[in-house]
Amino acid sequence: xxxxxxxxxxxxxxxxxxxxxxxxxxxxxxxxxxxxxxxxxxxxxxxxxxxxxxxxxxxxxxxxxxxxxxxxxxxxxxxxxxxxxxxxxxxxxxxxxxxxxxxxxxxxxxxxxxxxxxxxxxxxxxxxxxxxxxxxxxxxxxxxxxxxxxxxxxxxxxx
Numbered sequence: 186x187x188x189x190x191x192x193x194x195x196x197x198x199x200x201x202x203x204x205x206x207x208x209x210x211x212x213x214x215x216x217x218x219x220x221x222x223x224x225x226x227x228x229x230x231x232x233x234x235x236x237x238x239x240x241x242x243x244x245x246x247x248x249x250x251x252x253x254x255x256x257x258x259x260x261x262x263x264x265x266x267x268x269x270x271x272x273x274x275x276x277x278x279x280x281x282x283x284x285x286x287x288x289x290x291x292x293x294x295x296x297x298x299x300x301x302x303x304x305x306x307x308x309x310x311x312x313x314x315x316x317x318x319x320x321x322x323x324x325x326x327x328x329x330x331x332x333x334x335x336x337x338x339x340x341x342x343x344x
Contacts, residue, residue, distance in 0.1 A: 188215040189300065190267035192258055194223040196230055197316055197334045198239045201308035205273050208302060210248040217265050218243070218251045221258075229317055229341060242331035258286075259294040269298040275309050 189209055195202060195218070202218075209216045220235045230238065232253045243249040254261045258270065270290065272283050280301075287299035304311075311329045319326045320338050327335040 186214045187212075187269075188217060188265065188267045189213040189269045189271045190217045190219050190258075190262055190265055191271040192219040192221050192254075192261065194226055194228065194313070195220055195235050195239060196223075196226065196228045196313050197330055197338060198235065198242055199308070199311050199313060199316060199330050199334075200328075201273065201275070201304045201311045202239075203242055203331055204305055204308055205271065205302050206243060206249055207246065209271050209300075210246065212300075213268075214248065216246075216249050216271070217267060218249060219258075219261055219265070220251065220253045222255045230337065234337070238331075238334050238337055241333035257293065259290055259297055262290075262294065262297055269300050271300050271302065273304055274301050275304055275312070 191206065191209065193202070206216055206218060218239050220232055220239065222232065236251050236253050239251045243251065252265065262270065274280055274283060283301065290297045290299065316326050316329055320342055326338065330338070
């Protein structure tokens with residue numbers, strides 16, 4: 186069984202993330218969405234809230250499993266029996282950072298392969314950071330996130 190690990194903070198999980206999960210399911214038998222702790226960010230949702238929101242957003246996708254992890258990505262690869270890591274690239278600026286991460290992961294664990302996927306055109310400019318900013322400024326973010334996430338953002342930011 187071919188398994189890919191899709192790590193990220195997913196705060197919040199967007200339609201771009203969901204698109205990659207669905208498309209990765211065409212290449213892999215199992216897609217593990219790994220919600221990671223990112224100490225450099227101030228999250229809107231807790232790890233557990235993010236895990237539940239991703240599960241709700243992926244309901245009906247039998248190839249998807251959602252987990253929470255802390256620590257090195259290469260440790261999660263071993264723990265979950267992944268064959269590769271999935272990363273999305275929206276722009277050239279993403280590539281430089283992602284290439285460094287992929288090479289470091291391969292250096293730490295030579296069997297670690299990274300698969301880069303491009304978003305669809307309609308998701309190419311969407312980021313979790315932009316979604317949070319739009320939501321905090323009372324803009325319309327609903328078309329950029331799955332419905333369970335949209336409802337959770339509205340509840341979280343309700344005055």
